[in-house]
Amino acid sequence: MYKLFHIYFFLLFQLDSGANIDEKAVSHKKLEQFDTSKTVNSAAIEQFLTEKNIKFLEGNCCYQVYCPKLKIHKKPVKTTSSDLFINKITGHFVCFKCGKTGDWSHLVDNILIFHQMKKKVNKECFSEIDAVKKWNQVDSHVETIWAQAEHLEKLTADVKQNILEDFELDQLTFETLKSFEVRFIISKNSLVFPFFNLEGNVTSIKILRCRKGLDENDEMKTTLKESIIPSHQPLGLFGWNLVNDIKEIVLTSTEKDAMAIKQATNQVALTLPKGPSILPQEVLPSFERFSKIVVWFSDDINSWEAAKLFSRKLNHKRCFIIRPSLKSPVPYQALVEELSLRSILKDSKRIHKESIKNFSDLRSEVYAEFTQIERVTGVKWQRYKTLNTILKGHRRGELTVVTGATGSGKTTFISDYSLDLAMQGVNTLWGSFEINNIRLLKMMITQFSQRNFSKNLQDFDVWADKFEELPLYFMTFHGQQKIPEVLDTMAHAVYVHDISHVIVDNLQFMVGMSSDNPGDRFLQHDKVVAGFRRFATQRNCHVTLVIHPRKEKEGEPLTTASIFGSAKPTQEADNIMLLQDKRVMTVTGKKYVQITKNRYDGDLGVIPLNYDKGSMSYVVKEVKLPSDQSVDSDIEN
Structure with a gap:
């Protein structure tokens, strides 16, 4: 399975730096983890509901039933306040009656509890299941800012005209903005767009702030900057207040x-x-x-x-x-x-x-x-711009194979390479089977900030808040795993989180290495590669697959033929990257990435790498500390 990590491995950096830590600090800073439900399917959901005599209405995305507390044994005919919706793919549920949401396993437990009761009792749904959440709970941060924002009808004519011009909305009327319940914060020159839940409550907001100033040519420049609150998993729909x-x-x-x-x-x-x-x-x-x-x-x-x-x-x-x-x-x-x-x-x-x-x-x-x-051509890299020259961009539906000798820095490079894309909004799922997620995240946040937190602990929380906003998810598999379980988890993540990039590090952990027959091992290897190829194509998701090379003569550079296994990986791959390490050949040798296959347009080439130990990155550049004066913090002050 996979978990979404809240980035509080602050303790890890303190331990590395040798800092003294008391027990209270440890308990406050320990890693918080969020489990996802096991993969289910529609057949299993229908079978369970039928066995429990729960009538259901099959919709486009969800099964619709009555809240189990009501014990109504008839099929729902339309949406009511007593309805419970069950996702047909994942089993995730939302109950309007109880105002609760959670995973399929939680709903099953709750139904079984009520079915064991011989009489109707005044018992609250999910009272014995702590993992469920309130689906209609509104963030206090959202409530505060929404309450501070002015209704548009209270603004003067001059302010209204400036809003339409400053925010590039001059083709819209104020009546249109009012109908969507858009508000304005005069002191911060910011528009506030509301996102409503099914009950009509504002659960998320988007703040669009307009700043004016002189550019390098002393000409007036207008900059629009947006932020979403909450930044992590915002829900709701803009325009829902108009739905009837x-x-x-x-x-x-x-x-x-x-x-x-x-x-x-x-x-x-x-x-x-x-x-x-x-x-x-x-x-x-x-x-x-x-x-x-x-x-x-x-x-x-x-x-x-x-x-x-x-x-x-x-x-x-x-x-x-x-x-x-x-x-x-x-x-x-x-x-x-x-x-x-x-x-x-x-x-x-x-x-x-x-x-x-x-x-x-x-x-x-x-x-x-x-x-x-x-x-x-796809999403362009910002840190590894040379990759854009060769590969042109990062595209969905492709399979990239990466190989390099043991200790050459494959995981370090792939971490940096995937982080570059995640920073541009590419929803990314990591499967690190060799390095545990805590160590991987320690490296990634260091690469993200370009800082050694062992020496700069005071900066950690600021960068952790920024890092937490990235669309990064991590499988919790570690060590050798069965390929069907890994593919099921990947499919679940693609559906739930709209993942467009999956990293698997590395292939050898899904191939049984106990077979005495080398032919069997290669056959199994080919089946695993074919599975990832099908996944990339059918799910329209880019898969980056790390594969160890064959044992080559020491000092010889890797080639496409160096990739472990048969010719299957090189045939199936759209892109092949070889991490070459010439340090083992000469004293002055360097590392570089060699692109030996590019199915998109055929361009091949080499990208030099210079490793910076402090930032754990091959990309060395000045990164400023994130400003505390973000849009939403400004508004609260």
């Missing part, structure tokens, strides 16, 4: 686009707190009432891939997609160009799930390959 008995909605990337659609067509449009980055399973019950969902995201490749992923998650049978183009730009731009948003919505295309397609099904994607070259 409608059956069709539009899902957009930004709040600006949602408001543009509502203003131009009077059709309700919704936006998630993190846009196309993640569709939390906790939000899925909100979409059950809709018979048609149009997904209209931005025109970059990541948004397009997210649109297809979200459509599958929401049930492709009711989803339609609009791929922005010159004739059909994103909603707000269409409003600027005075195009008919109604016509664009009518031209939305249904998602095809068939195994066989024709050119017309793929025409828009082929067109994008020619017109949006920079965008279709």
Whole structure:
């Protein structure tokens, strides 16, 4: 299984630095961990509900039942305050009656408790299960800022006009902003966008702050900076306050686009707190009432891939997609160009799930390959910019194989390489089978901050808060594991957290090494590689796979043929990286990464590496301490 780690391995740095620690400090700073549920399936859920005589209604994403406390033995017909929704893929549940949410195992335990009771008693659901949470609990931080924000109707005409200009919303009316219950904080020149839960409570907010100042040419420059509260797992939907008995909605990337659609067509449009980055399973019950969902995201490749992923998650049978183009730009731009948003919505295309397609099904994607070259190449590295020159970018659906001699720094490089992408919003799942997660996280936060915390403990909490915002998740497997369990966990993470990059370090821990027959070992090795290849393709997720090399003669550089096993890994891989370490050959030798395969466009090359021990990184640059004057801290002061 995998866990999401709250980054409090502060103790680890104190131990390394030799600091004196009392027991109270240890208990306060110990690592906090959050378990996820075991992987389940729809057949198991249906079987259990049937055995317990619980009638259920199968929806698009969830099963709908009555709260077990009510002991109502009939099938729900519509959404009520007594409904309980169970995710068809993971078993995750939300109960409106009890206001609780949790994993399938918690729900099973609760149902069994109530079924063992012979009489109805005044017993609270999940009272004996501590792991469940309140689904409708509102963050006090959100409540404070939301209460401080002004209603738009209270603002003067001059302030209103400045808002539309400063925040690049001049095509929208204030009536539109008011209908979405947008508020404003005058003292901080910040717009506040609310995200509502099913009960209409504001559970998350997005703050967009406008700062003005002179640039290097002494010209006035306007900068917009946004922050989301809470930064970790924000929930809710922008525009939900406008939903009533409608059956069709539009899902957009930004709040600006949602408001543009509502203003131009009077059709309700919704936006998630993190846009196309993640569709939390906790939000899925909100979409059950809709018979048609149009997904209209931005025109970059990541948004397009997210649109297809979200459509599958929401049930492709009711989803339609609009791929922005010159004739059909994103909603707000269409409003600027005075195009008919109604016509664009009518031209939305249904998602095809068939195994066989024709050119017309793929025409828009082929067109994008020619017109949006920079965008279709994938996410660009910021720390390892030379990788962009060779590989062009990081793309979904590919398999990258990395190899290097023992002790050459494979894990260190892959940690840095994946961190670079996570810092740009790539949802990443780590499977570290050789190094435990605490040690891996210690290295990653050091690479992230470019600081040796053993000597700078006073800076740890500031950087840990920033690091915690990254979309990083970690499997809790360690040592040798069975490949089906690993693939099931990866699939679960892709569904729940919309993972787009998985790192497996390393392959040898999934291959049984006890066989006396080398042929059997190679066959098993090939099956594991094929499993990861299928996963990358079918789940549209990039998999980075670390494989140890064969034993080569000392001093000889690695080649593609050095990768352990048969030719299967090199055939299946889209990209191959060899970590060469010439320090073992000459006194003045250096490390470098050699790209020996690049299926995207064939470019090959070498990337020199210079390791900095203090930052545990191959990327050495000045990184400033994060400012305490973040948007939300400013507002509270």
